[in-house]
Every structure is written in structure tokens, then in C-alpha cells.
Amino acid sequence: MPASRPDLALLPRPSRMSSLGGRLTLDRDTTVRALPGAEPAADLLRSLVGPAAGLPLAPSPEGRIVLALDEQLGGLGEEGYGLTVSPQALLLRAAHPTGLLRGVQTIRQLLPAEALSGGVRGPGSWELPCVEITDIPELPWRGSLLDVARHFRPMDYLLRYVDLLALHKLNTLHLHLTDDQGWRMPVDAYPRLTEQMVFGDGDGEIFLDFTYAIDVIAHELAHGLTQYTANLRYEGQSGALNESVSDVFGSLVKQYSLGQSAEQADWLIGAGLLAPRVSGDALRSMKAPGTAYDDDVLGKDPQPASMEEYVETEEDNGGVHINSGIPNRAFYLLATALGGNAWERAGQIWFDVLTGGELTATADFAEFARLTVAAAGDRFGERGEREAVLKAWSEVGVPTAE
Ligand SMILES: [Zn+2]
Structure with a gap:
């Protein structure tokens, strides 16, 4: 039995369409007649429909599928086309080659869904509903x-x-x-733009050279780690977690390089980046979010330190650099509660969650927090780490119970 489509569900809906009743059967013997100028449309039809439907649609002067350019149809514009399917033949006409290409897509949509899935061998024959269509796009830019x-x-x-x-x-x-976030467009004159990380050298007025701060460099590299693991979506709470994870690993790289314990670390992100005339210490503070700077030109550090101050905003992808202060502080509280080198236990728990496969791309703070509790238990057992994780999240107002 030939495969056929139940209705005329075309998207977008053609300007005019009427069902003629009956069906045209396409099989391996069905051939295509392309009149002069219509060959590209015939090639498109063959390459899009042929492999999936198992139809060769070979060229032939006697083809039952006829594709034709017709200057008389100028009223259809560049993209318009007329399509007639009868039980004996299919005729696709347009004034411009582009219109024929649009019509080929309509033929695809008239076929059963299986004919659209790449690489699937279809049944021996397919049916097209008999129909008369005249189609002109309403909007030129889609x-x-x-x-x-x-x-x-x-x-x-x-x-x-x-x-x-x-x-x-x-x-x-x-x-x-x-x-x-990045530069994805190759420019011949600057080939390394797409190969290496680029940091601004600051304007000297507000910011100094961004490569001064090892935690800022590590922050950007950690985005790469996140992208290829949990791939946290860069908006709202999952985006703030994405930012926070980068701050956590950025800060840990700095602490490791300086041999600092959690007590000795300053827990600032980008310390030394602000120009001398700016009133501030850094871009962000994990220890005391909201206090990194307070300046006439730069404004005040907008980061909240707990859920009570959570900032609802459309700016900054839903506040990804703002609300990251909340998980940042939870990490700081955990690391200082545990004491010693923050990368050994607190950092390990965060890393386990990021790379463990359970964290979803759209996780909110609570999901992340629950997973850190579980990860602390999995890695360190019934010692103090799990309790410390629970306490840290509770202090910033993020729930850890289901
Ligand atoms: Zn970032």
C-alpha cells in the first residue's frame, strides 16, 4: 500500500489552495521533465525527496512531474509559484527559479512525514493528494x-x-x-580571532588590562569546561550558575597559584583590574557580593548575597552576572567552613556536580544545591562536608530539600 499523508497540513499555509480529490502515485518509474531553466529545481527535488523516499525521479522528456518557468506568471513575484497535482501528473510553474524552489518544498510537505526523514528507505510508492495551489509569500523577509x-x-x-x-x-x-561571549566569524586579516581567547587591554580610565587577573582568565576557561559538561543555559538561574561556576574555578586557580588557604584568600574576582581612580577592589566579591565597587562612573556592585535580595531583571540575560553572587557566596561559606585548601574538598564537590552528568542544562539554584549535598555525601561519606554544604546553602536562602 502506498504511503500517503492524511490531510493538507502545509506550513506556511499557501495563499490559495483547493483540494481536487484523488491522488497521484509516485514510484520508482516516475520521471521528471524539467523545462529550460527549471533544472536546479529538479535537482533539489531529487536530492531532498529521492534518498528518503527511495525514488530516483530520473529525468525524462515524458516525465509526469513537470517543472516549468513561465514568464507569463510574473504576477506571482520572485518567490510565488503555482502547483497542480492531478491523478495523472504534477505541474509546478513559476516566473522565477526561486519560485520553483519554494514549490519543491510544498511538494515535500505534501508527502507523508516519512519522506522527510533523511536516510530512511520508504515503501515502494508514495501518494500525493490532488490539489491546486497558488502561493505568494505575504512577507518578503522571513x-x-x-x-x-x-x-x-x-x-x-x-x-x-x-x-x-x-x-x-x-x-x-x-x-x-x-x-x-565570543567571536565566531572568521576575518581573513585576523585569523587568530577564532583560535585564541581575546582579552581587552582596558581603557585605562575604568578598567586596566584584563590579562592582569589570573582568575579572570581561568573564569573564561571554566566556561569552556561548563560548555562541554553540564552546558548550563546562559540565562536566568542556570546562567547565573554558569557564571558562578566560572568564578569558583577562577578563584580556585588563583588560590592554587598563590598557595593560599580558604582563610588567606581574598575571594575577589578581578582584583587589580579597576583603574586607580575607580572606587573599588575588584569586579566581584564572592565573600561579600555587592561590595566589590561603589563608584560615580561605574555605579555600585549589583550582586545580591542571598535569595532575599535576588534580582529579577531582563538585563544581562536575566542577571547572570548579578545573581551569581548567591551561589558564589554559598561556595565561599562552604570553603571557609571546611578550612584548608578550597580546591581540595569544596572545589571537588562543585567539580563532581558539574561533570557528574546529573545536572541539567536548565538547573536552578535549588537543583544545583541538592546535587552538591548528594555529591558531598558520595565523595566524603558521613563526615562533616555534607553538613557544611547544607549549612552554606541555607545561609544564602537556597532550599536543599526536595
Ligand atoms: Zn563569565
């Missing part, structure tokens, strides 16, 4: 934005994404390529 500055996407994902845009007749891909 786009979708993909943010690859913050989240890397593999090439096959991008290609599939573009294929899905085309299937739904979106004609513009916005790639968000440069941001404070």
Missing part, C-alpha cells in the same frame, strides 16, 4: 536567528537547521556571530 556566539553548534546541526528553514519557506538565516 528569518530565524541562531545564536552561535554563546552556544557552539556542530556543522551537521547548522545544515539541518537551514534545511528545516527552507522546508518552511523561511528565506533568511541570521547567525549571531559576535558578542561579548
Whole structure:
């Protein structure tokens, strides 16, 4: 039995569409006749439908599928097309080659869903519903934005994404390529832009050279660790956790390099980065969030130290650099309660959670906190670590009970 689609569920809906009743069967013997100028559309049809449906759609002057350019259809504009499917034949016409390409996507959508899934061999034959369609897009610019500055996407994902845009007749891909999070756009004159980390050298007025601070460098490297482990989504509480984890490991790298215990560490992020004229010590304080700076030009450090002061905002991806103060302080409280080198126990617990596979990409503070309690128990057993973790979260107002 040939596979067929139950209804005319086309997206976007064509400007005019009427069902004619009956069906056109496509099988291995169905051939395609492409009139002059329509060859690219025939190639597209073959490459998109052929492999999945198992239809060769070979070219032939007697083809039952006819693709034609027709100057008389100028009224359809560049992207418009007319499609007629009868029990005997399929005729796709447009004034411009682009219109034929849009029509090919409609043919795809008229096929059963199995014909759209790549690499799946279909049944021997397929049915298209008989239909008359005239389609002109209402809006000339139909786009979708993909943010690859913050989240890397593999090439096959991008290609599939573009294929899905085309299937739904979106004609513009916005790639968000440069941001404070990174630079993804190669520039021939500056090949190393996409190969190495780039730190500003400061304006001398407010900020000094950002490479002065080892914790800031380690903070950025830790984003790489997060991205390839828990991949915490960069918005809201999961984004604040992403930022906080980077501050934690940034600070631990600094403490390790200086041989400082938790008591000796200053728990500042970016100490020494602020220019001498700025009233402040650093970019952030894990020990006392909200106190890192208070300056006429820079303003006041906006970080909260506990859930009571949690900042609801649309800015900064939902306050990822602001509310990170809360988990930052929980880590500081734990590390100083445990004493000794913070990277040995407190840092190990955080690392176990980040890399353990249970932390979800959209975790909120409470989920992260629960997992740190569990991780402390798993690694250190019924010693004081688990109690200290519970106490640290409780002091910043994050619940740890289910
Ligand atoms: Zn960051």
C-alpha cells in the first residue's frame, strides 16, 4: 500500500489552495521533465525527496512531474509559484527559479512525514493528494536567528537547521556571530580571532588590562569546561550558575597559584583590574557580593548575597552576572567552613556536580544545591562536608530539600 499523508497540513499555509480529490502515485518509474531553466529545481527535488523516499525521479522528456518557468506568471513575484497535482501528473510553474524552489518544498510537505526523514528507505510508492495551489509569500523577509556566539553548534546541526528553514519557506538565516561571549566569524586579516581567547587591554580610565587577573582568565576557561559538561543555559538561574561556576574555578586557580588557604584568600574576582581612580577592589566579591565597587562612573556592585535580595531583571540575560553572587557566596561559606585548601574538598564537590552528568542544562539554584549535598555525601561519606554544604546553602536562602 502506498504511503500517503492524511490531510493538507502545509506550513506556511499557501495563499490559495483547493483540494481536487484523488491522488497521484509516485514510484520508482516516475520521471521528471524539467523545462529550460527549471533544472536546479529538479535537482533539489531529487536530492531532498529521492534518498528518503527511495525514488530516483530520473529525468525524462515524458516525465509526469513537470517543472516549468513561465514568464507569463510574473504576477506571482520572485518567490510565488503555482502547483497542480492531478491523478495523472504534477505541474509546478513559476516566473522565477526561486519560485520553483519554494514549490519543491510544498511538494515535500505534501508527502507523508516519512519522506522527510533523511536516510530512511520508504515503501515502494508514495501518494500525493490532488490539489491546486497558488502561493505568494505575504512577507518578503522571513528569518530565524541562531545564536552561535554563546552556544557552539556542530556543522551537521547548522545544515539541518537551514534545511528545516527552507522546508518552511523561511528565506533568511541570521547567525549571531559576535558578542561579548565570543567571536565566531572568521576575518581573513585576523585569523587568530577564532583560535585564541581575546582579552581587552582596558581603557585605562575604568578598567586596566584584563590579562592582569589570573582568575579572570581561568573564569573564561571554566566556561569552556561548563560548555562541554553540564552546558548550563546562559540565562536566568542556570546562567547565573554558569557564571558562578566560572568564578569558583577562577578563584580556585588563583588560590592554587598563590598557595593560599580558604582563610588567606581574598575571594575577589578581578582584583587589580579597576583603574586607580575607580572606587573599588575588584569586579566581584564572592565573600561579600555587592561590595566589590561603589563608584560615580561605574555605579555600585549589583550582586545580591542571598535569595532575599535576588534580582529579577531582563538585563544581562536575566542577571547572570548579578545573581551569581548567591551561589558564589554559598561556595565561599562552604570553603571557609571546611578550612584548608578550597580546591581540595569544596572545589571537588562543585567539580563532581558539574561533570557528574546529573545536572541539567536548565538547573536552578535549588537543583544545583541538592546535587552538591548528594555529591558531598558520595565523595566524603558521613563526615562533616555534607553538613557544611547544607549549612552554606541555607545561609544564602537556597532550599536543599526536595
Ligand atoms: Zn563569565
